[in-house]
Amino acid sequence: GEPVIVGFNRSFGLRCPNGERREWVKPIMFSAGLGQIAAGHVTKGAPEKGMWVVKLGGPAYRIGMGGGAASSRMQDKGQASLDFNAVQRGDAEMENKMNRVIRACLELGDKNPIVSIHDQGAGGNGNVCKEIVEPLGARLQIRNLVIGDPTLSVLELWGAEYQENCALLLRPEDIDTFKAICEREQSPAAFLGQVTGDGRIVVDDTNEELPPVDLPLSLVLGDLPPKTFYSETTPPVLSPLSLPAGIAVADALDRILRLPSVASKRFLTNKVDRSVTGLIAQQQCVGPFHTPLADVGVIAQSHQGVTGAATAVGEQPIKGLLSPAAMARLSTAEAVTNLTWAAVASLGEVKCSANWMWASKLPGEGAAMYEACSAMASFMEEIGVSVDGGKDSLSMAARVGEETVKAPGALVVTVYALCEDVTLTVTPDLKSDDGVLLLVDISNGKRRTGGTALAHVYGQLGDVPPDVDTPATLASAFEVVQSLLRKRMILSGHDVSDGGILVA
Known part of the structure; x- marks a missing residue:
C-alpha cells in the first residue's frame, strides 16, 4: 500500500x-x-511518570544484530554469518498490521492514545526504549517482548534491530482502548513497563536476579565529548x-x-x-x-x-x-x-x-x-x-x-x-x-x-x-x-x- x-x-x-x-x-x-x-503531530508528547512503554509490531528474531555497526565497517567472507544476521529483513504483512493500528489511533482525533512514537532502527530495543523515556527513565521487563525465536539471549533481545516495530508511550487510562485496536487489527503489542521518573533505564529479566541493564540515562544519552577524526586528502x-x-x-x-x-x-x-x-x-x-x-x-x-x-x-x-x-x-x-x-x-x-x-x-x-x-x-x-x-x-x-x-x-x-x-x-x-x-x-x-x-x-x-x-x-x-x-x-x-x- x-x-x-x-x-x-x-x-x-x-x-x-x-x-x-x-x-x-x-x-x-x-x-x-x-x-x-497533521501539524499537531510534528512534536512528540513528553513522557510522564506512570506512562506505559509499549512495543507495537512483529516478534523479535535474530535479525539486524549489530546492524548499526555492520553498516559502518568493511564486509568480507570471514564475517559472512555476522553480516547475514545484521541484515534487516522486511515483513510487509506485519508492517501493514502495525500501520493500521497507528492509523486507527490517529483517527480517534483528540482521543488518540499515542503520546509519543519512535521507530525501531539502529540499536534495537536498546536504543528506542531509552530515547522514548528520556529524561525520566523507565523500568522494563525484557521477557514481556513478543519473541519469535526462543533461543535469543537477553543481549540479542535488547540489541536486535528487527523491523516492523515501534515503541510507544501510552497513558494508563488508554490501555484498554489500545489493546482493543491491536486485537481487531491482529497486531502484536508488548507492554514492557512504566516510566519511573528516576532518570534510569532498568531492564529486568525474570530468569535472573540482577537486572542485565541498569544505567542513568544521562550517562548514555547525555552530551558526550566530541570526537576528533583525522583523515588525509588523497589527490x-x-x-x-x-x-x-x-x-x-x-x-x-x-x-x-x-x-x-x-x-x-x-x-x-x-x-x-x-x-x-x-x-x-x-x-x-x-x-x-x-x-x-x-x-x-x-x-x-x-x-x-x-x-x-x-x-x-x-x-x-x-x-x-x-x-x-x-x-x-x-x-x-x-x-x-x-x-x-x-x-x-x-x-x-x-x-x-x-x-x-x-x-x-x-x-x-x-x-x-x-x-x-x-x-x-x-x-x-x-x-x-x-x-x-x-x-x-x-x-x-x-x-x-x-x-x-x-x-x-x-x-x-x-x-x-x-x-x-x-x-x-x-x-x-x-x-x-x-x-x-x-x-x-x-x-x-x-x-x-x-x-x-x-x-x-x-x-x-x-x-x-x-x-x-x-x-x-x-x-x-x-x-x-x-x-x-x-x-x-x-x-x-x-x-x-x-x-x-x-x-x-
Missing part, C-alpha cells in the same frame, strides 16, 4: 587510474515517497578522456542508452504501485506510451483541491571520483532541476534529505566526504535550500580476495516542497509538433566530460567533471521556469543529466 513515485538506479565498476577498484557489487536502487502529517590520479578514433555519435549513444542510469526504468516501475491512495498527481510514467521519464513526483493533499507536494532526487557519484565537491554541488543541482517542473512556492521553501553512502573509514575517504559535505552546505546556502534530515551508510567497501573494493562515495539529495497547484506540473514527453525546443544552459557553455556517461561507457573517468560554477544562475533559472509554469507557457520540460543534452 505504499506508492513509489520517484527514484533512480545505478551500476558501476571500473579500475581507476590509481589502480583502485571502484564498484557497487550489487546495483544501487533508490526509491522515495512523500507523505503528510585523485587524473587521466584525460580518450575516445576511440573515428567514433560515431550513433555508436556512442547506443552504448549510453544501455547504462542502467540512463536506460529505461520500466523493469522497476512495472513492479511497484505508483497510484495507490488516489492522490498521486505525477508518478514516474509519462506520455501515451507510459514511458518512465518523469523528473518529479507530485501528490495532492486531498481529492477535492489542487494543492499538494512535490519531491525529486539528485545524485552524481561518479563525478565524485574526480572531485567530491563538484559531485555534491551537482547532486544538489540535479535535485533542484528535477523539481523545477512542478510549481512550488519558491526555492527558499525547498527542504531536502541528504543520504550519505561512503567508505569513510578508509584512507582518504573521510577527507573526501568532508570536502563534499562542506561544498554541499556552502552551495545550499547560496541557492537557499536547506537540509532537515538524512541517513548514512558508512561501510560501502568489501574485501574480495586480497583486494579492497570501494563503492564510489555517494550523496543522494531528496528535495521536497509544497506545491500550490499540482495541475501546473509538466513532463518530458513532447506534446506539440510545432513547439520550440529551448536549452536553458546554466553551465555557461562549458562541455566538461569527466565522470560522465560518455566516459563510463568507454571504461574511463576523464579528468575535469561538470560543476555548478555560478549557483546564482541556477537559482535564477529555477525562478524563471517557475514563473513560466504559472503562466502555462511550458508544454514539456526535462533536465540535462546523465547522457547530456542528446539524451535529454
